Every structure is written in structure tokens, then in C-alpha cells.
Amino acid sequence: MRRLLVAGNWKMNASSSMAEALLSDILTADIQSCDVAVFPPFPYLAAAGVRLSNAAVQLGAQNCATADSGAYTGEVSVAMLQDVGCQLVLVGHSERRALFHETDAVVLAKTEKILAQDMTAVVCVGETLEQRQSGNAELIVKQQLSALLHQLKEAQWSQVVIAYEPVWAIGTGETATPEQAQQMHAFIRSLLAGVSQKVADETRVLYGGSVKAANAAELFAQPDIDGGLVGGASLTAEEFLGICRSIG
Numbered sequence: 001m002r003r004l005l006v007a008g009n010w011k012m013n014a015s016s017s018m019a020e021a022l023l024s025d026i027l028t029a030d031i032q033s034c035d036v037a038v039f040p041p042f043p044y045l046a047a048a049g050v051r052l053s054n055a056a057v058q059l060g061a062q063n064c065a066t067a068d069s070g071a072y073t074g075e076v077s078v079a080m081l082q083d084v085g086c087q088l089v090l091v092g093h094s095e096r097r098a099l100f101h102e103t104d105a106v107v108l109a110k111t112e113k114i115l116a117q118d119m120t121a122v123v124c125v126g127e128t129l130e131q132r133q134s135g136n137a138e139l140i141v142k143q144q145l146s147a148l149l150h151q152l153k154e155a156q157w158s159q160v161v162i163a164y165e166p167v168w169a170i171g172t173g174e175t176a177t178p179e180q181a182q183q184m185h186a187f188i189r190s191l192l193a194g195v196s197q198k199v200a201d202e203t204r205v206l207y208g209g210s211v212k213a214a215n216a217a218e219l220f221a222q223p224d225i226d227g228g229l230v231g232g233a234s235l236t237a238e239e240f241l242g243i244c245r246s247i248g
């Protein structure tokens, strides 16, 4: 049985005081019904790592370098992230693909670095509205996952979480219907079955895109949706914890 994961991607939001308050509220809530993870911006990770050490709430970074160390001004390595307490790293978020030219090859390279460091990669995929309307949503998602499906070894999949985030539902208030999301999640699981049935059964596939407390329960009730990657609604404790509590 896959345990649900609710992950908050803070994106480029918050301040040190807001981060501290948010983490404090999340820790106090002591959520038991699902795994909980937060992805604060880089400058707040070290303090969050101290705050969350020995806590059940997991810490993740929103990005990482493909290189290990050296002359890469502005980059942050996977080892550095692990050093400050991160267990997870987001890869291939649509904002990084669209704004920072993160290609599928870069997504693969980052994922391999993360797995080599014994951390978990949360790999984001999803189609644009235009791609959905032209009937290519599944093709696009398959292409985005193709390199991973071919390159990763079966055992490595235990350190991978997939997040399906349709671009048209991110930050728009427009959520995929539970049926639309379930259909794509089932498709992703069928791709994972190409690696092995065990990988299909055990890999968590999160939904992201305007998840909030009011719609989380019906999304998470779908058989192939294993939790959520939450943007805007992860920035207030009340809304984020409301999403976590929607899991029975």
C-alpha cells in the first residue's frame, strides 16, 4: 500500500520569520495520516534542517545542480542540500522547464545525482493547455518520463516520486477534475509497469495544480493519486494542514 504524501512547494515565497512560523505550525499539528514534506527556498533550508531534525516532516529543495562541485557560480549541489538536512529534491518543475530551459536530459542528470546521494527525487511532469487541447497530453507526459523509464534501474525507483502537474492548473485556480487527474495517473502507472509491476505498485504519483483544502479529499480519493504537490496553498498553515487533514 502506498502511503500518501503531501508536499508543499513554497516556490520563491516566504521570509525567514515566515518559514519559522510555518514550520512551527506544521510540527505542532503532528500529522499522522500521511507523509508531509516542505520545499522552502534555498536560503531557508539550513535553518529548516535544524528545525526538522528528528521530526517526521521531511525537507526538500526546489532545485539542484547537475555538477558535484566547482566553478558553477550560483549553483547548489546535491551534497550541500543533504548536508543541511534535505532528503528530497524537486526536479523538472514546469516553471524550471519553461523559464530556465530544464530539458528532459537535464532532468535525468539531476535525478541521477539525487539518487546517487541516496536522496529522493520528486520528478515533475505535465502538459500545457495547448498540448491537452490538441490531444497530446499523454504523449507529452510519456516523453517527459521516457529517459527515466529507460535509464533508471528497477531498485532506483524506490527513491523516485512522480508529480503530475498539468501546467494549465498551476497557480490558475483551475484544478484538473479528479477524473482527468486519475486518468493521467493511471497512464503514468501503466508506463511504470513497463519497468516492473513492483515499480508500478510502489511508486507514488502526486497530483499538483491548484490543490487546496476544499478539493484535496476528492483528488486523493482516486486510486492512483498518492497525495499532492501544493504550491500557493502550502504558504499558510491553515490551508496546508487542511489538505493534510483531508486524508482520512
Ligand SMILES: O=C(CO)COP(=O)(O)O
Pocket (backbone or CB within 6 Å): 009, 093, 165, 169, 170, 171, 172, 173, 208, 209, 210, 211, 229, 230, 231, 232, 233
Ligand atoms: O506548481 C505547483 C506545485 O509545485 C502547484 O502550484 P499551485 O498549487 O499554486 O497551483
